[in-house]
Amino acid sequence: MILNITKIHDLFDQFTRMVEGHVQQSKWEQRLTIPSHIGKGSVTRTRIRPGMEIMMTDITFEQDMKLQIQESCQLFELSYCVSGEIHCEWNGKKSHTNSQTGNVTFLEDVQVYEEKKAGIRNQLLEIRLTPDELLHYAGDLTEKQQMEAWLRHYRGNIDRYPDTPAIQRCVSEMIHCTHQGTMKRLYMESKALEFIALFGESDGYGSVGGSMLLRRDDITKLQQTRELVQYHFEQPLSIRELAKRVGMNEFKLKKGFRELFGMTIFELVRQIRMEKALWYMEAARLNVGETAASVGYSNASNFTTAFRKHYGCNPSEYVKRINQLDLERNRQ
Template sequence: MEQIIRSNNIHGYFDGLSDYLTVNETEQGREQQIVLPPLLGMGSISRLKIRQGIEVVITDMTLEEDWNQYIHEDRVFEINYCFSGSVDCYFKGNRSSTQGQSGNMYAIEDSEIHLFKRSKQRYQFLEIRLLPEQVLRYFEYADDHRKVEKWLKSQSGQISPLNNFVTLKRAAYEMVHSTYMGALKRLHMESKIMEIVLLVLEKYMGEQRSTAAYFIKKTDVERLYAAKQIIQDRLENPLTLKQLARATELNELKLKKGFKELFGMTVFEYIRDLRLEKGLFLMQYEQLNIGEAAAAVGYSNPSNFSAAFYKKYGCKPGHYMRSNPV
C-alpha cells in the first residue's frame, strides 16, 4: 500500500489517514480511531487531540502488506516511542530505523518524510505531535526559556534517537494504557507529555551546565555520556568503576567527579536508581513478583532489592504496589 499525505498542520497527518480509511469519533471529535479493514490488516490507529497544536497518536496494528507513507509536513515537532515492530524512515537522503523499545524525536518544516512499515509485524507506536511554540509555552516563565528555544532550533531538520531509559519507557507506557476518560484523560496525557519533554531535554541541559564547569572538557562530557549509555546497556551486569573508566578512556577520578557534577549523582547511585526504576516497572506492568523483578535487574538477593527500594521510595515493594495500583 502507498499513501501520499499533505499535512498542513499538526493535526494533518491523522486527517490525511482519514482520507483513505474510515474514522470513528468520540467526545465531539477530540478522540478518533481508525480500525483497519481486513484487506489492509488488523488493529487500529487512534488520535487524541489534547488541544489545538498538540495531539497524541497511538498505533497498534499488524499489516497484511507493506505500507509506504510519503508525508509532507508543514511544521511539526514530534517525539515517538516504538514498543514493537520496526519502521524505516527516509529523510533528506538519510535512512534511520526505529526498532522495538526505542524512540526518536524530530523537528520538520516544509519537508517530506518517507516511512516504510513491513507486513506481518505487530506495530505498537506512540507519537506525540506538537507545534514548537507549544513546547516553548511549557517554559514561558522559566529561566531556561532561551536555552529551550535554542535547543528547538538545533533540532530543526534532523532526526535524533532517544536513549532507551526506563523513565521514558514508563511514561510512554502510562500514556498508551491510560485509564482516564474525557477531560481527565487529556489532562493526564498532557502531564505525561510535559514529563517526556523534560526527559528528552535532560541531556541538552546537562551539557549546557557541564560546559560551564571549569574542570570538565567537552571531550570528557562526551565520554561521561558514553559511560551513562554503557551503564544503561549493562544494567543487569554492570562494569566495575575501573572497567567503566577504561571503556570510556577516563581515569577513575575524572569518571567519579565528572559523573557527579554532570548528572547530580554518583555512578553507584545512578545504577541503583535505574535498577529500582526498572524493577518497579517490571512489577507494575509485567506482573513480576519481588524476587523475579530483583533477579531481572541484577539483585541476587531479594532482601537487598527490598532494602534499596525502601531507601528510595520510603516503603517496601509490596506496600508500594498495594498503594499504587496501575
Template structure:
C-alpha cells in the first residue's frame, strides 16, 4: 500500500517532543546520541510511521535537520511549485525516489536556489530512513564572495538562480571525507555557543566538499574511465566482501578474482564508484566499526582494535585520533560518563 499526501499536510502532522520526554532517552540510535544539539525535536507523524526529526537554526538563514524514522507504508509527498533555497541532503539509511533520481545509504544530493517545479517524492517502508539535511538561503551563500565582489565566480553561478529560473540539482556518492564530517556532526562534543560554532563550521565544510565535487564534475575533471553496469555490480559486491571481512580482508588481487574483475578495473572502478581507494574504504569502515564497539562500553580498546583487523594498538590509536579528533581512551571515558549521567537522570 502507498500513502499519498501533500507536503504541507505532511508538515502539519508533526508535533514537538516535550522536554520531559527528551530527558528519558530511548528513542532511537541516532537522535539518542545527538538530540541535545537541536533547538527542537519533532515526533514523526504517528499516522504514517514512527521516529523523530531534530532541527537547529545555526544562524539566520542556515538550518540543520536530522531525521530518523520508519514508515508503515510507502509514502509519496506531492510537492508544489515553490521557491527553493540552497540545500543538501545526506542519506545515511533508507531509500528515496523522485522524477529525476533515486538515493539510498551512502549517497547525497545538492540543490541550488531558484524555482522548484512540482514533483513527487517517494520514500519506502522497507527499512529505517536516516537523513541529514541543510538549508541555506542564497543571500547567506553570496556573503562568502566578499564585499568587494558583486558577482559569484562563473563556476558557481548555477547554484544561485533567479526566482523564475528552475533550480539546479545533482546527486553523488558520499566520500570518506564527507562521512568523517557527518560523524563529527552526529557526535558534537560541545554545548551552548561553541556547539553552534562547531556545527556551523561542519555544515559549511560539507558544503565545500559537495561544491568542490560538483565544480570538478561540471568542468570535466572527473575520471572518465567507463564502467559497464555489470562492472558496477561487481564493485559493489567487492565492497560487501570487504565489510564482511574487516578483520581479515582479501588482498586486492584476491578480491578482484572473487568478483570477476582484473585488479586494474577494480582499483579504478572502486575509486570512481565510492570516491576512494579499496584500502581507504576498508580503513574508514574498520574505524567506524571500532568506534561503535567502544561506544557500547563493553569492549576494551585492544579488543576493538583486534576485532576490526588492527594488530598494533598504537597505530590504531593514531588512526582513530586522526579520524575522530579524539583518542580511543578519551572516547571510551567520555561514553562511560554519558552512560552514568543518563542512568542518574532516569533513576
C-alpha cells in the first residue's frame, strides 16, 4: 500500500482510509481505533495549526504492517519510540528504531518503506511540521539562517538524537496528558515546543547533564555504545571492551553515558532484558526458566529478583495473569 503525502496532515487521513477504522472527532483532535483484524489500539492526531500536528500511536498489529510512504512535501519530524520496532528504508539507506529511542527526520520528495512488526506494542510519539513552521520562531535573519543550516544538516536522513531524561519526561507528560478540549491543545502545543527546544539543546552543543562537556563526536560515540549494549544485552560487553570499540576512555564513557541517557550501562542492560522478558512470556509463551535463559540470566532466582524489582511482581505471577486472560478470552 502506497500513501502519497502531499501535506503534513495527509498521513493520518490516508492511514485511516486504508485500515477503514472508526474515528472520533473534535475540532482539534481525531482518534482512530483500528479494526480487530488489523490489530488493537489507536492513533490520536492533534492538529495544532496548519502545518503542525502531533500524532500518538499505540497499536499492536496482528500482522506485520508494511507501508510505502511517498513524502511529496517537506517534512520535519521529531519522533520518540516508547516501545516497539520500526524498520525504514529510503534512497538506499536504512534505519532501525528500537524502544526508547528518538529520531529526527527531514525528508522531501522521497519514498520511504516502513515496517512495524506484529505482536509487539508500538507506542510512538511524533511531532510533525513543515520547515516554515519551525522557521517561524526565528527572531531575525541571522537566527533564520542558523536554523536553515540546522535543517540542512538533517536533510534526506532519519537520524537518532541523544536521549536525555528531560526528553523522556516531556514525552511521558504528553502521552499521559489529562487535559481536555482547548486546554489540552494549549498544553500539547507547549510540550511540543518544549520537545523541540530540548532536542536543540541536546544536539551536540554545550553541556549535557550539567557537568560534562560533550561534543557532537562524543555523543556519536555514546550512541554507538548504546547500540552495542542493546545488541549484546544477553552477553554484555565490559566497559573496557565498549570503550575500546568506540574509541573513548572508560571514565568519559561511563560518566557521559549516564549524563546523556539518564542511566548507567548496567541499568540499560537490565531494562532491555526486562522488556525482552515480557515478549518471551507473552508472545513466545516461554516459561520463567526459559525466559531467564533467553535474556541472559544463568540463575533463574536472579532473574526473578530483577523482574520483581522492575515490574513489582514475580514472573511466575505474570505468567499466571497471561494464562488467566487467555482463558477469559476463550470463554467469550
